[in-house]
Amino acid sequence: MGERLLYEGKAKRVLATGDPDVLLHRYKDEATAFDGRKRGSWRGKGRTNATMSAAMFRYLEEHGVPTHFIEQVDDTTLKTKRLEMLPVEVVVRNVAAGSLAKRLGYEEGTPLRQPVVELYLKNDELGDPLVNRYHLRELGVDDGTLAACEEMGLKVNDTLRPFFEERGITLVDFKIEIGRDTEGNLLLADEISPDTCRFWDRETGERLDKDRFRRDMGGVEEAYAEVLRRVTGEG
Template identity: 75%
Template sequence: MKRTLLYEGKAKQVFETGEEGVLLHRYKDEATAFNARKRGSWAGKGRANASISAAVFAYLERRGIPTHFIEQVDEVTLKTRRLRMLPVEIIVRNLAAGSLARLLGYEEGRPLKAPVVELCYKNDALGDPMLNWYHFRELGLTDEELRACEEFGLRVNEALRPFFEERGMVLVDFKIEVGRDAGGSLVLADEISPDTCRLWDKETGQRLDKDRFRRDLGGVEEAYEEVLRRVTGEGVS
């Protein structure tokens, strides 16, 4: 059945389903970094990210954190609830890495005194800049929404840190997106995967995330498959 494509982003396509309030998110094998200035792809990326996201969404739902996830319909596609998205990316950081390490002059891997929350304006053309509350108020968001975004990010972090630790990984940082459901409640959307999380092996410190692609470290496909195996028990047959 031919579906109407609503949106195509860097890592996913979103389709209508014909069912009221329900969408399909199809994960792609393509990858981008540095605001799409670097591009690539590898086999199995979409499958890994879809299955990892599905497993993590289901776990978060069991922990009382609402998500847009309904079910995984095939190896690269999730069925989700339609949301009214907020133009905000919520980043939560537990260790210094990437842009935060550069911003604070910290060595990568330095533990932070407490989780750091950053709010970024979701706008590809502008490079998703980090803004403060004054900027977001100018863009029309309320203090209630901004506070809710920060609190939501911390709730997700509190749930995900032990989830990944039990699977031999350190959750260094992650990015999430949120939207409002039909009742106005804040709901987790987008994905939870090595594309959106920095995950380091707890014993070796090996990077098991998109930094392997960003930094030309090699072993990208193997890293994603390893996260898939640890989270779901699946892997390459």
């Protein structure tokens, strides 16, 4: 049995393979923002997100964070373990930006006293709303699982912040998704890229992420290429 499309999202396609425990994630050049109300594309986006995610998953695995990553198949495709995904998006924030700056009345760029962890319901139709543990208990996610998800988010943060600092990038915030493998282990999934992280140049504060697309700042293709170059040495 060959490849079969299981799911097509905003930024990638997920395909079944001949192995029921293995998936392919094929990243697209397309982008959306504001729950799909804004759409666009730029050359090399899929390659950047796939290649950078592969590098980040390898690095995190080396530092004790289990992930779904198996290998990078080609420029835009990753092979991963098949997981039962949790209905939770974990966001970790180091600097006030975007919705958190509005929520707390902070000026964008204000460093936070300590990392802030937020939980969002993974549901495109509802706009991925911010939720708390009470909501997630109602939806069947137990406290132990949520605690493990938060712990994983903070571990990813502790691992990646110095990695990016060494490359002249401030890791402002990021989103991760988590799933269970066939043995019940929680694994990091989805991607780590300029689509799911806010990256600011440490010296200039220049945005090197999807905010350039969201806010019509221009230079999106160049920003993604610059992050990839700093992370992997590839242009």
